Amino acid sequence: MLAQKILAVLEKVLHRNGTQVLLSEPIFRGNEWAYVKDCLDTNWVSTVGGYVDRLEEMLAEFTGVRRAVAMVNGTAALHLSLKLVGVEPGDEVLVPALTFVATANAVAYCSAVPHFVDSEEATLGLDADKLRDYLSGIAQASPAGCRNKVTGRIIRAVVPVHTFGHPVDLDPLVEVCRRFRLEMVEDAAEALGSYYKGRHTGNWGRAAILSFNGNKIITTGGGGAILTNDEELGKLAKHLSTTARIPQQWGFFHDQTGFNYRLPNINAALGCAQLEQLPDFLEKNRTLAKRYEQAFRGLEGVEFFTEPGFARSNYWLNVLLLAENQPPAAESSCESQAAPGQGLTEVERLRDVVLKITNSRGIGTRPAWTLMHKLPMFGASPRMDLTVAESIERRLINIPSGAKLSNSYV
Numbered sequence: 001m002l003a004q005k006i007l008a009v010l011e012k013v014l015h016r017n018g019t020q021v022l023l024s025e026p027i028f029r030g031n032e033w034a035y036v037k038d039c040l041d042t043n044w045v046s047t048v049g050g051y052v053d054r055l056e057e058m059l060a061e062f063t064g065v066r067r068a069v070a071m072v073n074g075t076a077a078l079h080l081s082l083k084l085v086g087v088e089p090g091d092e093v094l095v096p097a098l099t100f101v102a103t104a105n106a107v108a109y110c111s112a113v114p115h116f117v118d119s120e121e122a123t124l125g126l127d128a129d130k131l132r133d134y135l136s137g138i139a140q141a142s143p144a145g146c147r148n149k150v151t152g153r154i155i156r157a158v159v160p161v162h163t164f165g166h167p168v169d170l171d172p173l174v175e176v177c178r179r180f181r182l183e184m185v186e187d188a189a190e191a192l193g194s195y196y197k198g199r200h201t202g203n204w205g206r207a208a209i210l211s212f213n214g215n216k217i218i219t220t221g222g223g224g225a226i227l228t229n230d231e232e233l234g235k236l237a238k239h240l241s242t243t244a245r246i247p248q249q250w251g252f253f254h255d256q257t258g259f260n261y262r263l264p265n266i267n268a269a270l271g272c273a274q275l276e277q278l279p280d281f282l283e284k285n286r287t288l289a290k291r292y293e294q295a296f297r298g299l300e301g302v303e304f305f306t307e308p309g310f311a312r313s314n315y316w317l318n319v320l321l322l323a324e325n326q327p328p329a330a331e332s333s334c335e336s337q338a339a340p341g342q343g344l345t346e347v348e349r350l351r352d353v354v355l356k357i358t359n360s361r362g363i364g365t366r367p368a369w370t371l372m373h374k375l376p377m378f379g380a381s382p383r384m385d386l387t388v389a390e391s392i393e394r395r396l397i398n399i400p401s402g403a404k405l406s407n408s409y410v
């Protein structure tokens with residue numbers, strides 16, 4: 001029974017003493033208390049204070065970008081980035097169908113239309129070759145930009161997502177952007193600490209975003225950032241996220257409709273303390289990934305996802321991929337659930353059994369996100385063939401991740 005074997009491997013790797021293991025949880029073992037206390041002691045808790053500048057400097061240094069601008073969350077960072085690269089109402093933006101909903105939502109906030117593209121199995125991210133072939137058929141370069149011949153709209157930008165921290169194959173995508181005159185905004189929400197060909201992710205797009213939500217590799221409670229090598233864009237990001245206020249001694253003057261998207265100082269304080277520990281988190285995540293890889297090797301019908309050769313991943317959220325072809329009915333028979341399993345393929349049924357028995361044993365696992373085009377608000381959006389994303393959706397299971405788990409084994 002493969003599901004039972006998967007459970008046994010997880011039990012072995014996680015070594016827990018009957019305690020629950022969450023899918024991912026934050027870890028506060030550095031200067032978090034000291035920095036947050038400093039905010040409270042000095043009364044600098046809100047939109048002004050030294051920790052915001054410090055976090056931005058630390059982020060720029062760590063990722064190698066010219067400018068990092070702290071934001072209230074990753075979704076806001078995406079929204080603003082898309083605006084800053086020129087996404088206008090009525091434009092289309094290419095987004096993988098396999099992503100967290102925030103990626104597509106941010107496009108909708110611009111009154112633009114997400115256009116869903118397929119992923120590749122080697123990276124779990126956007127398939128640049130398939131996108132090039134697709135665009136060659138439906139798109140045409142025009143003075144106004146890349147025109148979708150089918151819908152008549154301008155395709156303004158593409159948003160590759162470094163899924164679960166695994167870098168997209170960016171070089172061929174840069175080529176596609178050049179050829180079709182697309183702007184690139186990297187959704188690196190999950191990819192802090194992940195490198196593509198030796199350079200930190202977020203350096204390929206005109207802008208990139210990070211998230212510091214509670215489940216990400218570092219957290220500020222809620223938070224995010226825009227990364228960019230374009231100084232002007234960075235300055236504008238800061239300006240627009242600060243209600244487009246022109247600094248004055250007393251008065252208030254705003255030169256356009258801005259946003260209240262700045263990260264509060266108290267959150268930034270948490271971020272500075274977390275970022276100090278990131279190298280340690282990364283090392284621990286790799287150790288856990290190695291353990292998983294070894295433990296799942298030789299188990300037929302399932303594979304632990306590992307980084308491709310060009311990437312160094314942060315292993316933010318660990319991934320199991322079930323093989324598409326599973327022996328019929330072997331798993332479902334032991335579960336004798338009547339209705340819910342109906343209409344599902346064998347591999348989906350297996351996935352659901354794994355999710356059920358692991359979670360019921362206190363091991364946090366979850367399936368892939370429902371693909372974006374299957375959500376009611378995006379059902380009418382244009383999309384290309386999504387065969388690979390659909391296969392990944394059926395077969396993917398996220399398993400417990402994070403530096404905290406390095407305690408459970410020696």
Ligand SMILES: *Cc1c(COP(=O)(O)O)cnc(C)c1O
Nearest residue numbers: 073074075100102189211212213
């Ligand atoms: C978390 C996440 C976001 C959004 O970040 P928030 O800080 O939660 O707003 C965007 N895209 C992806 C892929 C994410 O995982």
